[in-house]
Amino acid sequence: MPRSKEFLHGARDTLPLILGAIPFGIIFGALAIAAGFSTGEVMALSLLVFAGSAQFIAVSLVATGAGIGVILLTTFVVNLRHTLYSATLQPFIRHLPIRWRAPLAFWLTDETFAVVQQRYATVAASPHKHWYFLGSCLSMYSSWQLCSFVGAVFGQAVPNLAAWGLDFAMIATFTGIVVPMLRSYPQVAAAVVAGATAMLCYALPYKLGLVAAALAGIVVGTGCERLRAAQTGSAPR
Amino acid sequence: MNAWLMIGGMLVITFATRYSFFAWPELRFPPLLRQSLNYVPIAMLAAIVVPGMFIPDGQTLNVSWRNAYLLAGLFTVAVAAITRHLLATVVCGLAAFFLLRWMLGQLPL
Numbered sequence: 294m295p296r297s298k299e300f301l302h303g304a305r306d307t308l309p310l311i312l313g314a315i316p317f318g319i320i321f322g323a324l325a326i327a328a329g330f331s332t333g334e335v336m337a338l339s340l341l342v343f344a345g346s347a348q349f350i351a352v353s354l355v356a357t358g359a360g361i362g363v364i365l366l367t368t369f370v371v372n373l374r375h376t377l378y379s380a381t382l383q384p385f386i387r388h389l390p391i392r393w394r395a396p397l398a399f400w401l402t403d404e405t406f407a408v409v410q411q412r413y414a415t416v417a418a419s420p421h422k423h424w425y426f427l428g429s430c431l432s433m434y435s436s437w438q439l440c441s442f443v444g445a446v447f448g449q450a451v452p453n454l455a456a457w458g459l460d461f462a463m464i465a466t467f468t469g470i471v472v473p474m475l476r477s478y479p480q481v482a483a484a485v486v487a488g489a490t491a492m493l494c495y496a497l498p499y500k501l502g503l504v505a506a507a508l509a510g511i512v513v514g515t516g517c518e519r520l521r522a523a524q525t526g527s528a529p530r
Numbered sequence: 531m532n533a534w535l536m537i538g539g540m541l542v543i544t545f546a547t548r549y550s551f552f553a554w555p556e557l558r559f560p561p562l563l564r565q566s567l568n569y570v571p572i573a574m575l576a577a578i579v580v581p582g583m584f585i586p587d588g589q590t591l592n593v594s595w596r597n598a599y600l601l602a603g604l605f606t607v608a609v610a611a612i613t614r615h616l617l618a619t620v621v622c623g624l625a626a627f628f629l630l631r632w633m634l635g636q637l638p639l
Contacts, residue, residue: 309616334533342540351540361532365539372547374574379551380559381567387555398549403578410571453638461599461627462620464582465606469619471575472610480572487573488580492591495581503577510573515566 294417296424303408303428310404311436313466316459317345318437321352322444323454328356332445339441343400343434346500347371370499377507378406385413389423397423400430407470479521483514579603596634602627 294302318339325335330352338348347368354364378401386394409426448454475481487510494502551557559567583603585591595601606623613619631637 309620312620330533334537337537341537342544344544347540347544351536361536361539364536365543368540368543369547372544375547376550377570377574379548381570383551383557384559384564386552394552395549398552399545401548407571407575456638458598458627458631461602462624464579464599464603465620465623467575467579468603468606468623469610469616471572471579472607473614474572483569483572484576487576491577491581492584495585506577507570507573510576511566511569514569514573518565
């Protein structure tokens with residue numbers, strides 16, 4: 294595919310995930326204003342940090358009077374999962390110059406990772422898959438800015454914004470991505486173990502349970518795949 | 531607290547985690563690690579989604595027919611498994627969720 298088509302497909306394939314993130318952006322903007330941030334500061338967070346969960350948690354911590362040390366430590370732990378995304382995509386982007394690698398890293402969110410890793414997993418040999426990556430990044434980034442702004446400016450006008458349960462939109466989008474990925478028993482085992490561990494470790498501070506759960510799922514999935522390969526006598530893929 | 535100091539710190543930390551492995555283009559992973567990384571998307575998404583359905587308030591386990599997150603979540607899983615279509619899954623899942631919340635009287639109307 295040519296560059297422009299890769300770019301447009303990346304943006305297009307990210308649209309369902311943007312749908313899931315819209316409520317989060319709006320609620321974030323409203324919450325940040327309620328916590329005492331100015332509209333400029335809210336937009337600076339979205340423009341410069343661009344990490345939904347970390348932004349949410351930072352704003353909530355400020356509202357409870359936490360210090361900057363706690364907030365930065367929490368940001369680090371909440372964002373630890375991004376190192377896994379970074380490692381997963383590294384083999385596919387390692388050939389790119391730094392002027393590509395640095396911006397793509399800046400824009401690497403859960404949503405873009407979910408979409409882009411599927412594109413890199415396809416066998417189609419295209420030298421321009423990083424344009425797909427960029428298309429996903431920019432559509433996600435621009436929509437996040439718009440939603441944060443709407444939330445910051447108009448969020449206070451809607452009472453009980455958080456009581457609608459709009460956060461289910463993100464659960465639905467991530468479910469729609471993960472379920473079709475479950476094609477083999479090691480993949481199902483990885484999902485079940487990660488989900489169960491996430492529940493068991495939910496009480497851990499700073500969302501550490503999320504990273505623990507992902508690692509447990511990865512280990513079990515890989516172990517099952519190796520076990521199956523050993524049983525059937527075939528070499529692992 | 532200085533909000534701009536906080537924003538600057540968060541910018542540096544977030545970028546550092548995302549750029550962590552992108553920073554080393556010469557680095558090549560051994561086969562076992564590459565095999566393991568194939569499970570990152572499944573494991574991470576399951577770890578986000580499952581507690582979202584069973585612990586919707588972020589505090590207590592809620593396995594009951596009044597938990598719309600769980601019921602609509604299971605329905606969403608079924609739609610995803612049958613259709614394998616992301617947008618169809620999101621639309622059906624959200625419709626089921628808000629219908630359930632309305633029927634259970636959980637919407638702030």
